[in-house]
Amino acid sequence: MAGIDGAGRRPVESDADAVAISHLIDRRGRCRLAFEPIADLARGVVCGYEAQARFPQAMSRERWAREAGEHGLERDLDAFVVGSVIAAREMLPDDCFLSFDLPIDRLLGERVQRVLRDAGRLDRLVVELAAGSAAVEERDLLEAIRRLRDDGATIAVDGVGNGHATLRQIAVLRPEFVKLDPRLVDDMHRDDAKFVIVDTLGHLASQLDAWVVAQGVTRIEELDALMRLRTPLAQGSLIGVRAKTLTSVGFPLASYVRERGGAATEPGVLVALLERPRAVEAETERAQLAALFAGDPGLLHLPLVDARRRPVGLLSRAAFERGERPVGELLVVSPAARVPEVAQRAVLRPPATRFDPAVCCDGRGRYIGLVRIERLVAALALAHEAEPVAAG
Numbered sequence: 001m002a003g004i005d006g007a008g009r010r011p012v013e014s015d016a017d018a019v020a021i022s023h024l025i026d027r028r029g030r031c032r033l034a035f036e037p038i039a040d041l042a043r044g045v046v047c048g049y050e051a052q053a054r055f056p057q058a059m060s061r062e063r064w065a066r067e068a069g070e071h072g073l074e075r076d077l078d079a080f081v082v083g084s085v086i087a088a089r090e091m092l093p094d095d096c097f098l099s100f101d102l103p104i105d106r107l108l109g110e111r112v113q114r115v116l117r118d119a120g121r122l123d124r125l126v127v128e129l130a131a132g133s134a135a136v137e138e139r140d141l142l143e144a145i146r147r148l149r150d151d152g153a154t155i156a157v158d159g160v161g162n163g164h165a166t167l168r169q170i171a172v173l174r175p176e177f178v179k180l181d182p183r184l185v186d187d188m189h190r191d192d193a194k195f196v197i198v199d200t201l202g203h204l205a206s207q208l209d210a211w212v213v214a215q216g217v218t219r220i221e222e223l224d225a226l227m228r229l230r231t232p233l234a235q236g237s238l239i240g241v242r243a244k245t246l247t248s249v250g251f252p253l254a255s256y257v258r259e260r261g262g263a264a265t266e267p268g269v270l271v272a273l274l275e276r277p278r279a280v281e282a283e284t285e286r287a288q289l290a291a292l293f294a295g296d297p298g299l300l301h302l303p304l305v306d307a308r309r310r311p312v313g314l315l316s317r318a319a320f321e322r323g324e325r326p327v328g329e330l331l332v333v334s335p336a337a338r339v340p341e342v343a344q345r346a347v348l349r350p351p352a353t354r355f356d357p358a359v360c361c362d363g364r365g366r367y368i369g370l371v372r373i374e375r376l377v378a379a380l381a382l383a384h385e386a387e388p389v390a391a392g
Contacts, residue, residue, distance in 0.1 A: 031084035037240035044254040048097040051085045079111035086119045093248040099126035105134040123152035130158040178205045182216020189221035190298040199229050221276055227260050228272050271335035276369040279303040282312050293317055309366040311359045331358040343376045
């Protein structure tokens with residue numbers, strides 16, 4: 001922790017806080033950056049990267065300004081980072097964009113504006129505007145954004161869904177990208193409220209000719225949910241890890257995304273509604289089942305499988321808490337089945353099991369995932385809305 005010495009001079013930093021400025025810059029005197037890939041979920045390819053400064057919290061803005069001058073570097077930390085990101089474009093793979101985060105109030109800083117002007121063309125750069133700590137004049141902000149666009153840059157509103165990036169901000173700035181807050185994406189595959197919010201934001205973005213970028217994607221189930229909503233772009237640890245260099249990287253889930261994305265664009269196909277809760281063996285002890293339900297409050301059903309991963313039962317949380325046995329009569333369907341067909345089969349079941357999820361299996365009868373009846377109903381409603389109205 002920093003402290004004041006006996007003579008009242010400036011804070012004295014401890015060894016833990018003392019980070020040599022040379023560790024924060026590369027051999028060319030630029031900020032050390034990390035690059036997180038962004039995937040196009042329609043094509044299954046990496047289409048962009050987000051540049052993130054690798055600065056420890058111990059390096060305050062004041063300390064940077066003090067020590068940067070001694071090394072002949074830009075004293076304004078934001079201007080230094082922006083200049084480093086602009087310079088990194090020389091390594092940017094073809095057909096990709098490079099984005100970086102900047103608080104709105106700091107975009108208007110004199111030194112940042114000078115760096116942007118001196119850079120000339122800003123093609124393939126995306127400026128992610130986040131909520132700042134100080135209020136700014138809307139007229140000044142819009143003028144700065146106009147200059148950025150004139151020079152070839154595009155604009156993103158960052159952190160949508162966290163309470164700071166308001167709908168009015170999106171309406172005023174008219175960004176080319178809308179970046180969802182990771183907390184909105186987290187667990188959205190089983191949180192219907194989040195699912196609806198992401199869907200609504202997607203419709204809003206499309207009306208403004210903007211692309212939605214889902215941040216913080218960490219689970220395959222979240223990715224599935226995003227593809228069901230036709231979310232165009234995504235980033236997070238599931239998409240790709242941050243790298244120290246800006247080089248072309250492959251998308252590990254490219255084949256999966258193309259396959260699922262193709263199915264999602266085919267109307268009425270069941271695989272687009274699939275969710276993948278883990279399956280457990282039918283002989284699993286009650287204590288282990290209790291631990292699984294307790295460890296995951298959003299888990300409503302546990303598929304039970306045999307040694308060959310063929311489904312033999314379905315245990316709901318409610319039934320487990322009442323001490324009831326798993327349901328043995330399952331609605332088993334193919335991922336290629338049509339939604340209306342499965343919905344009809346579901347409603348013809350006995351009342352006790354009518355609203356249990358359908359169990360999806362591959363050609364060998366092995367468990368793939370579940371399809372909730374709510375998803376079936378929603379898909380049917382959307383299909384009905386999309387039907388053309390006959391002329392009277």
